[in-house]
Amino acid sequence: MTLKGRSLVTIDDLTTGEIGAVFSAADEMAAAIGEQSKLCKGKIMASLFFEPSTRTRLSFEAAMYRLGGNVITAVDIGATSLAKGESLSDMARIVGSYADIIVIRHPWEGAAKVVADYAGVPVINAGDGGHQHPTQTLLDLYTIRKERKTIKGLKIALWGDLKYGRTIHSLVFALAKFGANILFCPTPGLEVPEHILQKLVTEYGGEIEKCKPAKQTGEEKVFPLDAIYTTPTSSHQLAMMPDVNLSLDLGKGVDAIYVTRPQKERFEASESELTNQYQVVDKKLLKGKEFRSTLVMHPLPRVDELAYDLDTDPRSQYFKQAAYGVPVRMAILALLSGAKPVPVPENETTEVKVAFTVYNRDSGLKCSNPKCVSIQKTELKYLRPEFKIVNREPLTLRCVYCEHGFEPKYIASTEWHEGKVINKKYHPSDSHWARTIKPENLIIFASAADAEAQGFKPNHYMGGKH
Amino acid sequence: MTLKGRSLVTIDDLTTGEIGAVFSAADEMAAAIGEQSKLCKGKIMASLFFEPSTRTRLSFEAAMYRLGGNVITAVDIGATSLAKGESLSDMARIVGSYADIIVIRHPWEGAAKVVADYAGVPVINAGDGGHQHPTQTLLDLYTIRKERKTIKGLKIALWGDLKYGRTIHSLVFALAKFGANILFCPTPGLEVPEHILQKLVTEYGGEIEKCKPAKQTGEEKVFPLDAIYTTPTSSHQLAMMPDVNLSLDLGKGVDAIYVTRPQKERFEASESELTNQYQVVDKKLLKGKEFRSTLVMHPLPRVDELAYDLDTDPRSQYFKQAAYGVPVRMAILALLSGAKPVPVPENETTEVKVAFTVYNRDSGLKCSNPKCVSIQKTELKYLRPEFKIVNREPLTLRCVYCEHGFEPKYIASTEWHEGKVINKKYHPSDSHWARTIKPENLIIFASAADAEAQGFKPNHYMGGKH
Amino acid sequence: MTLKGRSLVTIDDLTTGEIGAVFSAADEMAAAIGEQSKLCKGKIMASLFFEPSTRTRLSFEAAMYRLGGNVITAVDIGATSLAKGESLSDMARIVGSYADIIVIRHPWEGAAKVVADYAGVPVINAGDGGHQHPTQTLLDLYTIRKERKTIKGLKIALWGDLKYGRTIHSLVFALAKFGANILFCPTPGLEVPEHILQKLVTEYGGEIEKCKPAKQTGEEKVFPLDAIYTTPTSSHQLAMMPDVNLSLDLGKGVDAIYVTRPQKERFEASESELTNQYQVVDKKLLKGKEFRSTLVMHPLPRVDELAYDLDTDPRSQYFKQAAYGVPVRMAILALLSGAKPVPVPENETTEVKVAFTVYNRDSGLKCSNPKCVSIQKTELKYLRPEFKIVNREPLTLRCVYCEHGFEPKYIASTEWHEGKVINKKYHPSDSHWARTIKPENLIIFASAADAEAQGFKPNHYMGGKH
Numbered sequence A, B, C: 001m002t003l004k005g006r007s008l009v010t011i012d013d014l015t016t017g018e019i020g021a022v023f024s025a026a027d028e029m030a031a032a033i034g035e036q037s038k039l040c041k042g043k044i045m046a047s048l049f050f051e052p053s054t055r056t057r058l059s060f061e062a063a064m065y066r067l068g069g070n071v072i073t074a075v076d077i078g079a080t081s082l083a084k085g086e087s088l089s090d091m092a093r094i095v096g097s098y099a100d101i102i103v104i105r106h107p108w109e110g111a112a113k114v115v116a117d118y119a120g121v122p123v124i125n126a127g128d129g130g131h132q133h134p135t136q137t138l139l140d141l142y143t144i145r146k147e148r149k150t151i152k153g154l155k156i157a158l159w160g161d162l163k164y165g166r167t168i169h170s171l172v173f174a175l176a177k178f179g180a181n182i183l184f185c186p187t188p189g190l191e192v193p194e195h196i197l198q199k200l201v202t203e204y205g206g207e208i209e210k211c212k213p214a215k216q217t218g219e220e221k222v223f224p225l226d227a228i229y230t231t232p233t234s235s236h237q238l239a240m241m242p243d244v245n246l247s248l249d250l251g252k253g254v255d256a257i258y259v260t261r262p263q264k265e266r267f268e269a270s271e272s273e274l275t276n277q278y279q280v281v282d283k284k285l286l287k288g289k290e291f292r293s294t295l296v297m298h299p300l301p302r303v304d305e306l307a308y309d310l311d312t313d314p315r316s317q318y319f320k321q322a323a324y325g326v327p328v329r330m331a332i333l334a335l336l337s338g339a340k341p342v343p344v345p346e347n348e349t350t351e352v353k354v355a356f357t358v359y360n361r362d363s364g365l366k367c368s369n370p371k372c373v374s375i376q377k378t379e380l381k382y383l384r385p386e387f388k389i390v391n392r393e394p395l396t397l398r399c400v401y402c403e404h405g406f407e408p409k410y411i412a413s414t415e416w417h418e419g420k421v422i423n424k425k426y427h428p429s430d431s432h433w434a435r436t437i438k439p440e441n442l443i444i445f446a447s448a449a450d451a452e453a454q455g456f457k458p459n460h461y462m463g464g465k466h
Helices: A016-031 A055-066 A088-098 A111-119 A134-148 A166-177 A194-204 A243-250 A318-336 A448-453 B016-031 B055-066 B088-096 B111-119 B134-148 B166-177 B194-204 B243-250 B318-336 B432-436 B448-453 B460-465 C016-031 C055-066 C088-096 C111-119 C134-148 C166-177 C194-204 C243-250 C318-336 C432-436 C448-453 C460-465
Strands: A044-049 A070-075 A101-106 A123-128 A155-160 A181-186 A207-210 A227-230 A256-259 A295-297 A357-359 A387-392 A395-399 A410-413 A425-428 A442-445 B044-049 B070-075 B101-106 B123-128 B155-160 B181-186 B207-210 B227-230 B256-259 B295-297 B357-359 B387-392 B395-399 B410-413 B425-428 B442-445 C044-049 C070-075 C101-106 C123-128 C155-160 C181-186 C207-210 C227-230 C256-259 C295-297 C357-359 C387-392 C395-399 C410-413 C425-428 C442-445
Touching (some): A016 A134, A016 A166, A016 A318, A044 A055, A044 A088, A055 A070, A055 A101, A055 A134, A055 A318, A055 B044, A055 B070, A070 C055, A088 A101, A088 A111, A088 C055, A088 C318, A101 A111, A123 A318, A134 A166, A134 A295, A134 A318, A155 A166, A166 A181, A166 A194, A194 A207, A194 A227, A194 A387, A194 A395, A295 A318, A318 B088, A425 A448, A442 A448, B016 B166, B016 B318, B044 B055, B044 B088, B055 B101, B055 B123, B055 B134, B055 B318, B055 C044, B055 C070, B088 B101, B088 B111, B101 B111, B111 B123, B123 B318, B134 B295, B134 B318, B155 B166, B166 B181, B166 B194, B194 B207, B194 B227, B194 B387, B194 B395, B410 B448, B425 B432, B425 B448, B442 B448, C016 C134, C016 C166, C016 C318, C044 C055, C044 C088, C055 C070, C055 C101, C055 C123, C055 C134, C055 C318, C088 C101, C088 C111, C101 C111, C111 C123, C123 C134, C123 C318, C134 C166, C134 C295, C134 C318, C194 C227, C194 C387, C410 C448, C425 C432, C425 C448, C442 C448
Parallel strands (some): A044 A070, A044 A101, A101 A123, A155 A181, A155 A256, B044 B070, B044 B101, B101 B123, B155 B181, B155 B256, B256 B295, C044 C070, C044 C101, C101 C123, C155 C256, C256 C295
Antiparallel strands (some): A181 A227, A207 A227, A387 A395, A410 A425, B181 B227, B387 B395, B410 B442, C207 C227, C357 C387, C387 C395, C410 C425, C410 C442
């Protein structure tokens, strides 16, 4: 097994075995942080931050320097070439000819994948919009594993803004991969996006149980559970329990509570008031016995959602998390750049990814996520939309860039119209005609108008439906 | 004596002996600047600039690279985490887990102390608002000592904006520490703050003589003396002389004139016109015999207050000052990081600092300086106001963060009300009651309203006074 | 021959032989890019970018790190010292005392010369307004030479914004120096400035042939030739050919087409619509046989002027160009810093520069280019305007800073008025009197008003002319 030359765009790019190898390397780094300065000697890391950040960037740069390498940095690039209209792919190719490895943060979802596709050198995603932040996830997992030895079977509560927090969106898949149970405790209105829950079920095989709103019984609602994810191997007793018994099971203890700040910078106008409902995590909230040995985690920076009275509490892990950022990133840099050979771990899981049909026909279909890299003006010049067909009923596509899912309403078939103009018909994607089309023959339209713009006529059976 | 692990927040953090050790190390650095690259090998300096700066930051970074170390830099951090509401203490803890030493510039006065309190690694203040800039002071002193061999007994004129120039606010204490006399020559309206003069007298034991305004006799007013500080060991003849004879003594020569630019960025609206009265220092001004061998100094950047016609004048030191910034900062970095052991200098002065009573009771008292770090919204969440009681008549507190002094108007005593509600009375701080309270029993209020808000009643003797 | 300690402000600072030496060094660097890390060990490069840039800066910084050196960087310095009113010369002196070599980009034309005049260390111009960008030119030439072995006799087409593109303004002189023919193909309204054509003729001795506008014959106007520069040694057959035959000769093939983006950030308000006429270079445009083996070049970033369909075309060189930036800049840094001795190349051309009379008399004459460094408020305090007299009929001056040419309208003679007030007369610069004045006696005025302000009277022969 080797990680040399590989990129890390989403947490799915690493198997559990590879993550284990990263952690072993991080252990080595942490044990003798001052003695790694030969590993990346002569290597250059490019640090491209299109969104303001200090913590993550400095952590990566410190990691590269600890490895003896050098760093070229561009921050707040909004004002430079990109403003001149340059595409991400041009930037990627050029910086890829200067540096040996690239770290990128960008507000567009899927941006890191584009850079990885064009750079010609390994690329590490340091946050792409609300999509993913896989190295944060690695250090989060590393922290949990340090304290609990294993991740399998743990109960991890995710707290706060689960809608826009990209650290959450990486973390859930990693937790699922390692067999943890996830308690979703969002601030109302900031629930985890449906496409993420769907992916958990479709690809990780666990189950999602939606919880009923807490009863208005006057009892303190300390734990605003919205949904529970249980792993396929779990006994399901947690998920199956009626809401009323949930507290009993939680009484056995929550292993970690992962708090996130409201990502106000990504809020839509209508969401600006949601922070009023943010429940602060403090000593008082965590006084129950189910929290007696709960790890209190936060990717930082915090604003008001995590109280300072926990700073000296032995349960608090957040400053440790931040500190682990350096050895974990050293490990990632060393492995991807090929500076360090990876020992094959014994507990390597053979992960079989679900193989979805890819849809990339030029039928005018575009990703519906306004923050997706694939629909930005500068990128449209060369990027071709591409989707995975992750479900047929209802027909559901997932963008390969930003991984947002959506359900297009109309379809046609390549078979029906090859040379036969009369059959150039389009159908509702939930019609019985739709089900009969082979995946490889699908033509998919975002709207009836799109279909008609391409010369398709409504199926006469559609009637008033379209 | 060791400086390893120590921080440099104000110039008072170093004794004269320790400053001497820094200078010896700087001499060594300057003598072989290319041969120091093993000293800080593998070490990382974090350079955190919350205010724009080029000169100071580049000087520190060049120094660290000359020592063989590495640098992680964040500039103009206004747009990043702090804007998301993060506190300085969180930032300090996190960056302290990435780097071996931190250099910080920040617009809030006292910010460097907060960072030093939480970082866990040595912190160097590179300017905190109008408070201090101790490494600038070290290179200023180093320049003077290079040219004059000693600082003791010299006459140093400070020129221009003495109100907002933080280099001035560090320099006066260093000059006093080494026994120099100080001639304050402010642009009218930009006099040195009272709390600084007070500290000079209280802690350095010298005397301040205020000068009468220059007579309107038609003679050229080359030297707008506002106040003179004479060291305790001086013969007092300078300070005691009536104004009319002052020029005779100055005729023996001013050793250095230290010019500063107007710090317009810190001016209040009402002060915007003050630069019109700024007197330019040029060859003409310095044609008198008292300036024959005066060192012309400036921390740079200059605007219009220092003429280019002095650039080639042998008296000019300002470009030399800037150049000394590198070896002096190399010395500081090497000593604080522990990279270089400090030889104990023979001329070590045993400095006895005045031990003031500390006041940090939670009586609603806050620092009155609007730029003080301790009253900022993000810092209020965890910072506890703390003051030194530097005088009793009038009662004068000095904030431990920004070192601004102020005179609170009302007090009470813990003895009077312990269990005795009837005695929960507050008094004017200049009343005879006030004088009888032991320092350790003092409760101090900013206003009568604050006192009453905490359940205290006015002393009936106060009458109309409160 | 040594380049140690030299600056690179314009491409004229290097002879063809020296450029050859740079290329040999670049070849060595490229052949073993990972083995150069001892060359600049311990050296510091300062990277001062007063204009946003990512590509050029990162390329220089990567180059310095590949050489084992270190980098101190200041970007977007608009907000810092300069905003406080500091001059370039002060900045240059100070940074020159921190670093061993300086790389500067600045919006003012001639800024790099000022920095080079004051820094005391070698300075490399990384772009000064619309003036020059000599290292870009070196990598452009290097790319051509790699592909064609020689530059002499090639036909190079320059395409797009030839008015504001500084890469163009450096490149034309380099091409002329090496004996290439230049085909100017500007977007209408963005023709190459007259002073550049003039310098080509005056100093490089070639000829400029202006082309007639393409006939409106309905035939596709693929190649909007505006002017042709032919080298002095060429047979002139290209330039002499009537327009109608031009295509025949071009049929032998254009060696390279050098496309530039519209430099919108330098456009005047009236020019904002010019990009509408920008002709896109794409596969279709280059389908003619004269382009069969044309090198397609672009300094990047591109916007819409160069189509993505050429990216995989074997003629395209632009990503290679960018990649060559690193070894070429490594070579320059190593040679100017003295880290690498320069072998004297055998084919060294003894270049005799034209020796022009210098005019720097204080007659109130200022450079007419509003972007010239010499007329900026902060620089006026110390800079003295200076011009080369590059022509007498009409009298033409070239600013030594920005190299813009202009034709002042009035003159006088120092001989005529020394002690003789009656002769303090000024004359139109195109009058017969003007021709009789020796260059060293010239007094030059921008306007009659300027002349009169200095006590000169109009020559009575002037009549209504002034």
